[in-house]
Amino acid sequence: MKKNCIVAQSGGPTVAINASLAGVIEGVIESSIFDKIYGSIHGIQGVLKNNFLDLTDSSKDFITKLSHSPAMYLGSCRFKLPDIDNGAETYEAIFKTFADMNVGAFFYIGGNDSMDTVDKLSKYAKSIGSDILIAGIPKTIDNDLVVTDHTPGFGSAAKYIATSMREMAYDTYIYDIQSVLIVEIMGRDAGWLTAASALARTEFSEAPHLIYLPETSFDQKQFIEDIKALLPVKKNVIVAVSEGIHDKDGNYISATSTVADKFGHAQLSGTGKYLENLVSRELGVKVRSVEINVLQRSAAHLSSKTDLEEGFSLGKMAVKFIEEGHSEFMTIINRTSNQPYEYTISHSPVLDIANKAKSVPREWINAAGNDVTQDMLTYLKPLVEGEIALDYENGIPSYPSISHLTS
Amino acid sequence: MKKNCIVAQSGGPTVAINASLAGVIEGVIESSIFDKIYGSIHGIQGVLKNNFLDLTDSSKDFITKLSHSPAMYLGSCRFKLPDIDNGAETYEAIFKTFADMNVGAFFYIGGNDSMDTVDKLSKYAKSIGSDILIAGIPKTIDNDLVVTDHTPGFGSAAKYIATSMREMAYDTYIYDIQSVLIVEIMGRDAGWLTAASALARTEFSEAPHLIYLPETSFDQKQFIEDIKALLPVKKNVIVAVSEGIHDKDGNYISATSTVADKFGHAQLSGTGKYLENLVSRELGVKVRSVEINVLQRSAAHLSSKTDLEEGFSLGKMAVKFIEEGHSEFMTIINRTSNQPYEYTISHSPVLDIANKAKSVPREWINAAGNDVTQDMLTYLKPLVEGEIALDYENGIPSYPSISHLTS
Numbered sequence: 149m150k151k152n153c154i155v156a157q158s159g160g161p162t163v164a165i166n167a168s169l170a171g172v173i174e175g176v177i178e179s180s181i182f183d184k185i186y187g188s189i190h191g192i193q194g195v196l197k198n199n200f201l202d203l204t205d206s207s208k209d210f211i212t213k214l215s216h217s218p219a220m221y222l223g224s225c226r227f228k229l230p231d232i233d234n235g236a237e238t239y240e241a242i243f244k245t246f247a248d249m250n251v252g253a254f255f256y257i258g259g260n261d262s263m264d265t266v267d268k269l270s271k272y273a274k275s276i277g278s279d280i281l282i283a284g285i286p287k288t289i290d291n292d293l294v295v296t297d298h299t300p301g302f303g304s305a306a307k308y309i310a311t312s313m314r315e316m317a318y319d320t321y322i323y324d325i326q327s328v329l330i331v332e333i334m335g336r337d338a339g340w341l342t343a344a345s346a347l348a349r350t351e352f353s354e355a356p357h358l359i360y361l362p363e364t365s366f367d368q369k370q371f372i373e374d375i376k377a378l379l380p381v382k383k384n385v386i387v388a389v390s391e392g393i394h395d396k397d398g399n400y401i402s403a404t405s406t407v408a409d410k411f412g413h414a415q416l417s418g419t420g421k422y423l424e425n426l427v428s429r430e431l432g433v434k435v436r437s438v439e440i441n442v443l444q445r446s447a448a449h450l451s452s453k454t455d456l457e458e459g460f461s462l463g464k465m466a467v468k469f470i471e472e473g474h475s476e477f478m479t480i481i482n483r484t485s486n487q488p489y490e491y492t493i494s495h496s497p498v499l500d501i502a503n504k505a506k507s508v509p510r511e512w513i514n515a516a517g518n519d520v521t522q523d524m525l526t527y528l529k530p531l532v533e534g535e536i537a538l539d540y541e542n543g544i545p546s547y548p549s550i551s552h553l554t555s
Numbered sequence: 556m557k558k559n560c561i562v563a564q565s566g567g568p569t570v571a572i573n574a575s576l577a578g579v580i581e582g583v584i585e586s587s588i589f590d591k592i593y594g595s596i597h598g599i600q601g602v603l604k605n606n607f608l609d610l611t612d613s614s615k616d617f618i619t620k621l622s623h624s625p626a627m628y629l630g631s632c633r634f635k636l637p638d639i640d641n642g643a644e645t646y647e648a649i650f651k652t653f654a655d656m657n658v659g660a661f662f663y664i665g666g667n668d669s670m671d672t673v674d675k676l677s678k679y680a681k682s683i684g685s686d687i688l689i690a691g692i693p694k695t696i697d698n699d700l701v702v703t704d705h706t707p708g709f710g711s712a713a714k715y716i717a718t719s720m721r722e723m724a725y726d727t728y729i730y731d732i733q734s735v736l737i738v739e740i741m742g743r744d745a746g747w748l749t750a751a752s753a754l755a756r757t758e759f760s761e762a763p764h765l766i767y768l769p770e771t772s773f774d775q776k777q778f779i780e781d782i783k784a785l786l787p788v789k790k791n792v793i794v795a796v797s798e799g800i801h802d803k804d805g806n807y808i809s810a811t812s813t814v815a816d817k818f819g820h821a822q823l824s825g826t827g828k829y830l831e832n833l834v835s836r837e838l839g840v841k842v843r844s845v846e847i848n849v850l851q852r853s854a855a856h857l858s859s860k861t862d863l864e865e866g867f868s869l870g871k872m873a874v875k876f877i878e879e880g881h882s883e884f885m886t887i888i889n890r891t892s893n894q895p896y897e898y899t900i901s902h903s904p905v906l907d908i909a910n911k912a913k914s915v916p917r918e919w920i921n922a923a924g925n926d927v928t929q930d931m932l933t934y935l936k937p938l939v940e941g942e943i944a945l946d947y948e949n950g951i952p953s954y955p956s957i958s959h960l961t962s
Contacts (some may be wrong), residue, residue, distance in 0.1 A: 162727050190731045217693055219725035226730070246610060276861040310951050318566050318626035319853040321632070324597045347951055354959035384962070440846045446726040449718055452950060523801035532950035543859060544717050544754055551759035553728040554790070 150183035151252025155203070157287075158191035160220040162301025163448040164459035165287040169222065170215040171463025172285070173206050181471055182402055186249065189552060191225035192256070192265055193400065195509070196238070201552060207389035210548065215460055216536050217456075217547040218448035219250050229268045230262065234274065241273045246280055251443045253281045253470045257463065259288035259299070263478055270476035270498060283466040284478035284498045288457065289445045292505045293341035294482035300462060301445070303455030303531035304448035306344030308447045309333055310532060312440060313348035317326045317355035327434040328375060328427050329386045331356070332420030334444055336392040338507045339363050342442065343520045345388035355386035362392035363508045364517035366401055369547045371423070372430045374518050379433065391419050408433065422485045449545045453534025458491070489530035557590035558659025560877075564694075565598035565672065567631070568626040569708025570693040570855040571866035577622040577665045578631065578870025579692070588878055593656065593727045594705050596959060597634035599663070599672055604648050608959060609658075618953065622867055623943050625855035635668065636675045639682065646679045655835045660688045660877045664705070664870070666695035670885055670909035672857035675904060677883035690873040691905045696852045698747035699912045702903045703887035704711040707833065707869060708852070710938035711860030712750030716740055717939060719847060720755035720795065724762035735782060735834050736793045738763070739827030741851055742848070743799040746770050746915045748851065750797035751935055752835045762773035763792035769799035770915045771924035773808055773948040778830070779837045781925050786840065798826050856952045860941025865898070871893055872900045896937035 156163055162163035168185075187201040188194030197310060201222070206214075230238055246254070256266050266284035273280050286293050304404040313331060320329045333342040339361025358374055360366055368486060378385045384501045394400045401419055420437035427435045462479040469477060477495035483488045512524040539546040564572055576594075583592040592607040595601030608629070613621075621628060637645055639853045653661070663673050673691035678688050681684060693700050698709035713716040714813045720738060727736045746768025755762060765781055785792045809829025826845035828944055834842045869886040884902035891897045917929040946953045 161729055181896055193731065196608075214698050215727070218722045223731065223947075224729040267749055289911075307950055311855070314851055314951060314954070315625045315853040315855060316849055318624075318855075318954065318957065319849050321957060322568055322627045322631040324600065324630065347949070350956070353957045353961050369789045372906055404856070436849075438850075439846070440841075440844045440850075442723055443850075448721040448722060454950075529949060534950065535947055542754070542936060543941065544721060544860075547721070547725065549757070549759045551724065551726060554760050 149250070150181060150479055152186065153182050153223070153253040153255065154186045154188050154200070154251055155251070155255040155257070156188035156191045156194060158256060158261070158262040159222040159446050161224065162287050162289050163218050163304045163446065163451045164300035164455050166217045166221050167215040167456040167459035168285045168287060168300060168463035170211045170317060171460040172255050172467060172495055173203050174211050175464040175467025177204070179471060182252065191227060192221040192229065192242070193227050194224045195242050198245065203267050207342070212540065213548050214292045215449060215456055218446045218450065221548060221550060223553050229265050232268060232272050238344060242269070242549065243272070243280070244279060251280060252471055253283065255283050255285060255466055256285055256317065257285040259286070259290070260293060262502060262503060263293070263498050266478065266498045267476070269500040281470050281473070281475035283470055283475070284501070285462050285466050286478055286480070289549055290335055290338050292338040293501055294480070294504045294506045295501050297483040297491065298481060299532060300455055300459030302340060303452040304450070305444045306347065306528060307339055307510070307532035308346035308444050308450045309341055309344050309371040309440060313345045313356060316349070316438065317348060317353050317386055320386060325434060327384050327436070328433065329384065330420045330423050330427070330437040331386070331388050331393055333388055333435060334440070335362065335390045337362055337413060337505055338509065339390050341389040342388050343508060343524050346520050346525060346530055356388040357382060357385050358387045358518045359511060359520055360389045360393050360518060362390045362394060363510065364513055365396040366393040367395070368401070369425060369475065372426070375427060375431065387421060389455045390418060393419060413532065418484045424444070447481045448547065449538060451536045452532045453536050454531060456536060461493055469495045474490060484528065486526055489533070515520055556657070557588060559591040559593065559657050560589050560660040561593045561595050561602065561607070561656070561658055562629070562662040562664070563595035563598045563601060563693070564627040564629045565663060565669040567666070568631065569694050569696050570625050570711045570853065570858045571707035571862050572664055573624045573628050573679065574622040574692060574863040574866035575692045575707055575870035577618045578829060578867040579662050580610050581618050582611065582871040582874025584611070586874055586878055589659065589758070594629045597630040598634060599649070600634065601629070602633050602652050605644070611743060614804060620946065620955050622850065622863055623858065623927070623945055625853045627706065628955060628957060630960050632646060633869060636672050638712055639675060639679050647819050648685065649676070649685070650679070650685060652748055660685060660690065662690050662873055664694055666693070666697065667700060667910060667912060670905050673885065673905045674883070674909040686881070688877045688882035690877055690882070692869050692873050693885055696748060697742055699744050699745040699914070700908060701911045701913045702908050703885070704890040704898065705888060705938060707746060707862055707866030710859040711857070712851045712857045713725055713754065713889070713935060714751060714939035715851050715857045716748055716751050716847060717754035718857060720752045720758070720763060723806040723845065724755060725792055727793060728760070732841060732888045733786060734791050734843070736791065737830050737834070737842065737844040738795050739791070739844060739846040739849070740770065740795055742797045744769055744912055744914070746797050749795050749797040750915060750931050753927050754935055754939060763795035764789060764792050765794045765923060766924045766927055767794070767796045767800050768915055768920060769797045770917065771920055772803040773800040775808070775833060782834060782838065787836070796826060800826060816860070829924055855954065856945060858943050860937060860940045860943050862941060867899055876902045893937065894895055896940070959962045
């Protein structure tokens with residue numbers, strides 16, 4: 149009798165995570181070793197609560213539409229598995245459901261924290277001699293997973309940020325008065341997304357003129373000096389700033405709220421607003437701040453084709469690697485060439501990836517700590533390439549029904 | 556000898572104002588009565604400062620690219636012309652430049668305040684017996700100009716808002732926890748843009764569940780009751796709120812800054828943030844606020860084709876009406892049918908339009924003042940229809956060079 153498998157999504161949304169789900173579904177449908185594929189609703193919690201969608205009969209049309217859709221079709225969770233030593237009953241419950249459902253493989257699409265789940269489930273399976281294979285598939289707009297060249301979701305978020313930055317620059321340049329625009333971009337600990345704003349530049353516009361990442365320490369006095377130095381030569385100074393910038397002692401700049409989430413990460417907001425007030429007070433110039441907010445992770449209408457294709461392939465290849473008998477891995481992207489952009493997909497032990505984070509290398513940030521280098525641009529450029537032909541209905545993008553998530 | 560003409564843009568940007576500029580340029584190039592067309596940089600101030608771009612040799616390709624571009628190609632101003640009685644020297648300077656440049660017509664593309672400029676210039680021209688013809692062409696994302704069925708820029712902003720609202724709803728639904736999302740939308744005195752968020756609804760998602768416009772008075776207690784009533788039946792409550800909501804005495808809800816601009820309009824921000832704090836304090840539920848901000852007026856990547864085509868036609872038809880000898884008018888859209896959507900373009904005295912504002916009719920808002928009616932949806936739907944094939948370069952939309960506005 150053929151085995152079944154389960155797929156789930158976890159962590160924060162990206163516009164590529166459904167492409168990976170679509171890839172897993174297509175891979176399983178085409179596979180010879182699996183019978184049914186179930187989607188677990190709300191990540192690993194769906195397994196604990198017996199909350200599944202049968203995805204086995206997904207049509208080609210549905211799979212395509214799913215590939216080009218925002219957020220997470222199966223819902224998400226922010227649930228941290230207990231240590232195996234103290235939480236045996238949780239693992240027993242999960243593996244009992246796996247056994248009851250004749251599950252041979254579990255696919256988990258997520259970021260650092262989700263790879264922690266993949267790692268723990270893999271270790272538990274090994275400890276009980278289970279033959280269930282466990283695969284991780286990466287996604288995060290933050291691009292902070294190690295080993296893989298980059299992560300699905302990042303390219304689309306980068307494209308949205310660069311496009312929005314360019315459009316906001318056009319918006320800013322129209323008045324004949326000096327002004328400062330501060331754009332706050334997501335990325336608590338890693339500056340990849342903020343760096344991507346540099347793709348907005350054109351031969352007639354250097355915006356963003358200043359870029360501050362969390363990989364260097366942020367000095368408020370120097371920031372004011374940086375703007376002061378530009379104002380005599382630039383009518384409008386446009387600044388990209390990561391939500392996670394902090395001073396040399398590690399204190400976030402204007403964390404209006406530092407409530408920690410379940411993984412111990414501080415929840416930030418208000419960095420742009422704080423800097424807006426600082427510039428207004430110190431320089432008396434017209435200043436506005438914009439927080440791009442959740443749209444940078446959910447704007448499926450402006451996805452990168454490259455990003456969605458890679459997300460799909462990482463999902464589909466995970467099925468192939470499972471078919472070959474691999475487990476405890478995450479699928480990864482290996483870039484083999486920049487011009488033309490080429491890559492291969494392989495897999496790497498999840499143990500080497502879980503709970504680690506990839507920062508922007510210091511040498512991809514300029515010496516002054518207020519811009520990125522050409523190497524960064526070379527790295528970023530291929531990831532935002534290509535556009536998706538979306539379905540529009542009555543002028544608004546049409547995405548798959550998620551009636552199983554709404555109430 | 557043929558006359559020349561001048562075109563300028565004024566007020567806040569929209570993604571359709573360059574389409575109207577493109578329409579004027581094409582109209583003048585095809586016209587038999589004009590020689591040169593000059594673009595005045597920074598609105599009427601370009602006339603006062605002798606700052607012009609010669610647009611006469613614009614290519615077909617440039618005109619098309621200009622039609623699909625954000626912000627304002629010629630730059631803007633927020634310059635209020637003095638009353639004719641006290642400011643004769645300003646008018647004399649303007650009409651001297653007109654005479655020096657052999658100008659026969661002046662085209663001004665803008666909103667309410669810009670129509671004030673058109674009206675004053677028309678009156679001054681008449682008072683000195685000048686034969687210079689003056690035309691207004693409407694634009695404003697706020698859709699608050701009277702006489703015309705709607706204004707260019709509104710349909711694209713509505714499309715962006717509805718799309719973003721839908722994508723943020725997908726983003727919100729993924730977690731299995733109760734939450735409230737508050738989305739703050741532009742529109743100081745008119746709720747048209749906030750109303751457009753209703754186009755985000757699908758058969759499986761009623762988001763936004765609550766909509767508050769500035770046309771009714773906002774009661775904070777009732778707002779909390781509205782959310783409280785929904786929370787037992789909706790996992791996530793999504794709210795669209797205009798930046799201009801106010802209590803029954805006219806006090807803005809959480810105006811963190813009420814500095815008036817030159818036209819005496821209060822500058823608002825922080826309405827969503829205020830309501831976020833209110834909901835958190837009163838209901839203790841997870842809550843987030845998002846301010847869509849300047850992207851709703853500058854996101855040319857998500858323009859409505861209907862909107863841009865109308866903007867172009869209103870510009871081009873203004874040239875035709877001038878050729879026929881009309882003056883002191885604004886071009887307007889007359890809707891003749893909803894299904895199929897059909898309209899005609901005509902012109903109307905600017906005197907009847909300047910300094911007036913069109914609010915949402917009370918009967919297009921439900922009795923409780925927390926939603927819009929089917930009549931509103933019928934009105935809105937055609938305006939967001941159709942998509943534009945944009946030029947992308949290296950994965951980012953490519954727009955015309957505005958090197959004359961950057962420094």
